[in-house]
Amino acid sequence: EPEVTQTPSHQVTQMGQEVILRCVPISNHLYFYWYRQILGQKVEFLVSFYNNEISEKSEIFDDQFSVERPDGSNFTLKIRSTKLEDSAMYFCASSDAGRINSNQPQHFGDGTRLSIL
């Protein structure tokens, strides 16, 4: 069964540094998402992406964050200047349809654990 893959599985970065988290969505999917889960807390929506632009973003997704689909397969999340509070598990997800009458759920990757020192 096709999977969403995320790299790296664990990223350790100094505060203030830029970090890029990478995701390869399922190949025929058109909708892409990033979520964040701070340790011990619930999963929070960051951003959705469709047709090469952001569809929706949360208040967490401020100017320090950006997303990009640089080629036909990768979907990246960049944090420009990391802060201690950015330490979390970051999940990428993809779906092949966004309409509510679709029966297709979002498929999640295994996540990237980001640790800011």
Place this chain on the structure above:
Amino acid sequence: AQTVTQSQPEMSVQEAETVTLSCTYDTSENNYYLFWYKQPPSRQMILVIRQEAYKQQNATENRFSVNFQKAAKSFSLKISDSQLGDTAMYFCAHLHTNAGGTSYGKLTFGQGTILTVHP
């Protein structure tokens, strides 16, 4: 704004027994999807079951079933014949739609319930 509430931080059950995890939500939408996701210690997010709000029939997936009460905005998960591998964090989630009834897929999650299955 949509909210999802799971009032049980932790639950435990004996192997082979049945357990029910609670979830309530708040939304102004008439049509939407609800999901239960499982997150084992490995931290993956695994879809367990989904329910379409316009369907009155409760979804069932093998040992997993839901009790969907639309008027009460309640969406509980029942796990029958619990197995050790069911030990995980379980998240209830609501799929957001926009005014046109389409969705770009924003999931709103509850706080999660840690389920421990004891041998």
